[in-house]
Amino acid sequence: MHTSSVCGHSLPESEPLLLDPETAAQMAALFKALSDPTRVRIIAALSEGEWCVYDLAQILEMTHSAISHQLQTLRALRVVRYRKEGRHVFYALDDEHIRDLFQQSLEHARHA
Amino acid sequence: MHTSSVCGHSLPESEPLLLDPETAAQMAALFKALSDPTRVRIIAALSEGEWCVYDLAQILEMTHSAISHQLQTLRALRVVRYRKEGRHVFYALDDEHIRDLFQQSLEHARHA
DNA sequence: CTAATATATGAGTACTTGTTCATATATAGA
């Protein structure tokens, strides 16, 4: 009978160890923004400056619709912000943290 | 007639700007490891030390099967390594970079 | 005004994913 086996290892009793589900979900949502190749490429482009949907579609060689859908996803995640100028809508990174995560993992990918 | 509009903005010609699809896919795969709340909580626990499947299931209050399936996913992504000891299989973080990404986003989540 | 351009968005669809359930394998203890 044992309700909290530790397989012979000792639990650090004062430590959190278990992330509360809410924080875990929040972190997972952030990483989800970067868990798709198209969004990674969009963020790569936006880390150089702001771009309109039209140019992003050309740069990534994808349809405007596909890009626009992904941008709505990134907007919902508060990763990007936008600015209207005439017929164009310019998108830019809104969250500095995303840029850090992106850069850090880019360096890792490049010599891994 | 224009095949490379820049919406009035100038392209930094010497810059990459566009991430090659292969690198983008590689980065997306890494972030995918952290894009699920269950995996985030597993990684949170493993960042404190190694744990066997049995204990992880108790800590997260989930079935052994669900935990085991996720661990196979993390193994495939080379995020965790394992060590057999008797009936138990102890898992630990294999990739130091994951710990960095995890810690960085945890700090962000905690005062965001 | 009309026509063209830039973007947004809903529906549809193929694909992926996270879990449960049942079952299989492996090790330890009696």
Added chain:
DNA sequence: TCTATATATGAACAAGTACTCATATATTAG
């Protein structure tokens, strides 16, 4: 050996996702 324990794994299923296509909206040019 037989039984209980620890983990792994395949099938099934519901939910989510990334795209295409068609269409809608908004702005500019003529």
